Amino acid sequence: METRRDIFQAIADPTRRAILVLIALQAMTPNALAEHFHTSRQAVSKHLKVLTECELVKPELSGREIYYQLEIGKMKEIDTWLEPFRKLWEDRFNQLDIVLATLKKQQNEK
Amino acid sequence: METRRDIFQAIADPTRRAILVLIALQAMTPNALAEHFHTSRQAVSKHLKVLTECELVKPELSGREIYYQLEIGKMKEIDTWLEPFRKLWEDRFNQLDIVLATLKKQQNEK
DNA sequence: TATAAGCGCAATGATCTGGTTGCGCAACTA
DNA sequence: TAGTTGCGCAACCAGATCATTGCGCTTATA
Structure with missing residues (x-):
């Protein structure tokens, strides 16, 4: 087959x-x-x-x-598929970053 | 099952x-x-x-x-497995980079 | 309250998968 | 040349996969 x-x-x-x-x-x-x-x-x-x-x-x-x-080049195809998703978790990480920065700021202002 | x-x-x-x-x-x-x-x-x-x-x-x-x-966080696990391989193709890319730089240099020296 | 809509679950069936064993062929080695 | 060694291929088999169909339950709607 x-x-x-x-x-x-x-x-x-x-x-x-x-x-x-x-x-x-x-x-x-x-x-x-x-x-x-x-x-x-x-x-x-x-x-x-x-x-x-x-x-x-x-x-x-x-x-x-x-x-x-x-054939390392072929492995890259998996990475290519992952690309758009990577954007999502990087965004979320950035958002978390902002949250942490805000918390830290608030703590400093206490 | x-x-x-x-x-x-x-x-x-x-x-x-x-x-x-x-x-x-x-x-x-x-x-x-x-x-x-x-x-x-x-x-x-x-x-x-x-x-x-x-x-x-x-x-x-x-x-x-x-x-x-x-659940975007879980998708990251695939990326994690890919990590060591990514190093390999980045290295190869860097090597290609060096080759191209060398070629360009030789061309300029003509 | 009766009817319809949105789901998950179970049973069934065709096809894939991954492993084993038994060959046979080409290439080293004594 | 005779005997290993390294491989791929074919046949076979148990278990997994994926799609379908038929149910029954819960929630919205008339």
């Missing part, structure tokens, strides 16, 4: 998020990754397939080994 | 992401939300249940209507 891959669906799985974190530090092979989890290499391979399909990760051949490395 | 709710799993669904975007602008009732999608009110209600369980959304009663509003 040709399932459409999607970044948000990809990072929904905790194991895949962990893989992304590990790979962010250094490109790794499926076997090396599997050692960090309580699952088989094949399971990790399936996760890597999902991550590769949505281009969050890129395989790099080296003999019979395959080093998977992070 | 008591499924553990998780923010990343919550935003994996495109309809739920759309709900978050709509609600960010203004608190809305399930019926009002359902009008924006090609699904039933019950389906929207189920999505709202998921979003409420992981506290991305909060119900506000008003007579027989329920206005759901965004």
Whole structure:
């Protein structure tokens, strides 16, 4: 079945998020990754397939080994989606800032 | 079945992401939300249940209507996870910046 | 008070998901 | 060349997801 891959669906799985974190530090092979989890290499391979399909990760051949490395640019897409929301919480933070400043002022005037 | 709710799993669904975007602008009732999608009110209600369980959304009663509003603070948790990755792409951007500066310098020296 | 409107919940069903096992193939190694 | 080692792929299976439908409860309206 040709399932459409999607970044948000990809990072929904905790194991895949962990893989992304590990790979962010250094490109790794499926076997090396599997050692960090309580699952088989094949399971990790399936996760890597999902991550590769949505281009969050890129395989790099080296003999019979395959080093998977992070495609950091793709991660930015998540950030892009978050952008408008970020504005909201920054605004709220600013409002809180104002409240705190007002309280402090009132305290000084006592 | 008591499924553990998780923010990343919550935003994996495109309809739920759309709900978050709509609600960010203004608190809305399930019926009002359902009008924006090609699904039933019950389906929207189920999505709202998921979003409420992981506290991305909060119900506000008003007579027989329920206005759901965004819990912006929870959205920030996604941003927090993204934080270390952001460093990476900012670094890469800085490196690109350096490259561009160098190129410009060389051009000026011609 | 009778009727309609707004919801949530439960049951059902099709489709996805994530894990396992068993291959087979290519690439190192003795 | 014979035997490992590292991988991906296919088949299979239990459990999760998402949408639909049918209810029943509460609140507004005539």
